[in-house]
Amino acid sequence: xxxxxxxxxxxxxxxxxxxxxxxxxxxxxxxxxxxxxxxxxxxxxxxxxxxxxxxxxxxxxxxxxxxxxxxxxxxxxxxxxxxxxxxxxxxxxxxxxxxxxxxxxxxxxxxxxxxxxxxxxxxxxxxxxxxxxxxxxxxxxxxxxxxxxxxxxxxxxxxxxxxxxxxxxxxxxxxxxxxxxxxxxxxxxxxxxxxxxxxxxxxxxxxxxxxxxxxxxxxxxxxxxxxxxxxxxxxxxxxxxxxxxxxxxxxxxxxxxxxxxxxxxxxxxxxxxxxxxxxxxxxxxxxxxxxxxxxxxxxxxxxxxxxxxxxxxxxxxxxxxxxxxxxxxxxxxxxxxxxxxxxxxxxxxxxxxxxxxxxxxxxxxxxxxxxxxxxxxxxxxxxxxxxxxxxxxxxxxxxxxxxxxxxxxxxxxxxxxxxxxxxxxxxx
Numbered sequence: 001x002x003x004x005x006x007x008x009x010x011x012x013x014x015x016x017x018x019x020x021x022x023x024x025x026x027x028x029x030x031x032x033x034x035x036x037x038x039x040x041x042x043x044x045x046x047x048x049x050x051x052x053x054x055x056x057x058x059x060x061x062x063x064x065x066x067x068x069x070x071x072x073x074x075x076x077x078x079x080x081x082x083x084x085x086x087x088x089x090x091x092x093x094x095x096x097x098x099x100x101x102x103x104x105x106x107x108x109x110x111x112x113x114x115x116x117x118x119x120x121x122x123x124x125x126x127x128x129x130x131x132x133x134x135x136x137x138x139x140x141x142x143x144x145x146x147x148x149x150x151x152x153x154x155x156x157x158x159x160x161x162x163x164x165x166x167x168x169x170x171x172x173x174x175x176x177x178x179x180x181x182x183x184x185x186x187x188x189x190x191x192x193x194x195x196x197x198x199x200x201x202x203x204x205x206x207x208x209x210x211x212x213x214x215x216x217x218x219x220x221x222x223x224x225x226x227x228x229x230x231x232x233x234x235x236x237x238x239x240x241x242x243x244x245x246x247x248x249x250x251x252x253x254x255x256x257x258x259x260x261x262x263x264x265x266x267x268x269x270x271x272x273x274x275x276x277x278x279x280x281x282x283x284x285x286x287x288x289x290x291x292x293x294x295x296x297x298x299x300x301x302x303x304x305x306x307x308x309x310x311x312x313x314x315x316x317x318x319x320x321x322x323x324x325x326x327x328x329x330x331x332x333x334x335x336x337x338x339x340x341x342x343x344x345x346x347x348x349x350x351x352x353x354x355x356x357x358x359x360x361x362x363x364x365x366x367x368x369x370x371x372x373x374x375x376x377x378x379x380x381x382x383x384x385x386x387x388x389x390x391x392x393x394x395x396x397x398x399x400x401x402x403x404x405x406x407x408x409x410x411x412x413x414x415x416x417x418x419x420x421x422x423x424x425x426x427x428x
Contacts, residue, residue, distance in 0.1 A: 004064070004065050004066055005065070006065050009065060009066070020066065020069065024069075027070065027157065028070075028153060028154070028157055029153065031157045031160055033160040033161045034067075037063070037067035038161065038164060039166045039178070040061035040062060040165070040166070040168075040186055040188070041061070041062040041168060041170040041175070042059045042060070042062070042168065042169050042170065043060055043062060043170050043171070044058070044171070045057065045060055059134070059187060060188040061167060061188040061189060062170070063186060068189065074154070075191050078150065081150075082148075082198075087148050089201055089204050090408075091211050091212050092197055092200075092201065092214075093212065093213065094193070094213065094214040094217070095197050098406060098407055099409075101214060101287065101341055102341045102344060102398070102407070103407050103408065103409045104213075104214050104286060105288060105341055106343065106344055106409055106411065107212060107409045107411065108212055108221070108285075109294070110409070110410070110411045111210055112124075112221070112261055113294070115223045116262055120223040120262065121260070121264050121265035121266070122222065122223050122224065122265075123221065123222060123233060124219055124259045125219065125220045125233070125256065125257070125258050125270060126218075126219050126256060126257045126258075126283055126285070127218040127219065127220065127240065127251055127256050127272070128251065129216045129218075129250070129252065130249075130251065132196070132215075132249065133185055133187050133192065133196055133216065134184035134187075135248065135250070136184050136185050136195070136196060136199055136249070137247070137248045140247055141185075141195060141199050142155070142159055145158060145195075145198065148198065158195075162185075165180070165181040166178045167181050196216070197215065199249075200216070200249070202243075203218070203243055205243075206239050207220070207239060207240070208222075208235070209222035211236075214286055217285075217286060218240075219285070220233065220236060220240070222236075224265065224268065230266070230268045233268075233270065234270065237270060237272060241272060241273055250273075251272050253274075253277070256272045257277055257279075257280045257283055258278070258280070259279075259280055259281070259282075259292050260279065261294075267279070280292075288345055289302055296345045296346075296347050296352060297351075297352055300347055303340070303356070304338070304355050304356060306337045307334050307338050308362070310334050310337070311330075311334050311359065311363055311366075314326070314329055314330075314333070314334075315366055321367055323367055326363075326367055327382060327383075334359065334363065338356050338387060339387075339391070342394060343391075343395055357386060357387050360386075360387055361375055364378040364379065364382060364384075367382075
């Protein structure tokens, strides 16, 4: 570890640009990565559920900041090459341009809602890799890099960056002994996520059903009107299991689940590696609680609970609640929980709308001098709008992004090629 602060690089960027350029060029020309660039302190970030379970934490590698600067340059060039020749499969929505959690969810909901409107049932299978980022086999990853045309000195540099890595656990200022990393891409690195996307890029091969990915989150889904549809999904699951065996990326069958959507769903049984999948009514999908009926009350309650917990922390922890400061904290820490991917789960029931709005009402009452006036007056004084109005604005922005191709998804908005005789432009 070089222990160089990111702030130092930022403040002295003009002075350090030339020597760092020389170091980076020497590293790329020789295809060698310094030992300190291949060492990482591993720290833990809590994901969800009980904090007493080790499996509920994500290991993040704290690596050399200088190396990350070089990684970002390499990443940009690789992405430019991948996009130029359209090498990334369209089902991948993680760490790729013009895609996100929202585009993944919208594409999924578009497919399901269209089938439900036509009276069809849909089966969705949520697949879970076992420690995906930590299990990527280096030699097989390098084979895939070579197969898509990444070769020469850049290939050798990535090989040197991947192999002979070392890591140690850092917790409360105490460190473990150094240990050799035999597989995986570092979580917390700049280049790691892109390498993982390349590794799982061909998982769609020979799959007939619809498949969507967000890095290691994979869901397989298809309408199931006939017994033949069930056979197609079953064959696709076998194909995916064969892929996982070949590339040493096992599925965790205990965490893989199936959701049967639709009133006339035959509720077929599916298996992964010989183990029957658990049938669920709702499932956490990219941070959103997805219910088989597509009702959003559970998601609204969860978002409000998280937002209220943070709001309570601000109320107890800040004695002098100055308006400008509290507004910044509310917009940065509280409101994002109420609006994360909201275009995919915007509530339509009055009780859910009022539940979300209640968080902002509570915040506005916390500020001195505003508790005795009406909600509308408080919003005007703070320069805020209702959350419902923000959701409407957000919907229009997202429609604009989809039509203009800023967000790339397959949806009905792009299917209508009819040319209308209107003034102005075709988007009207």
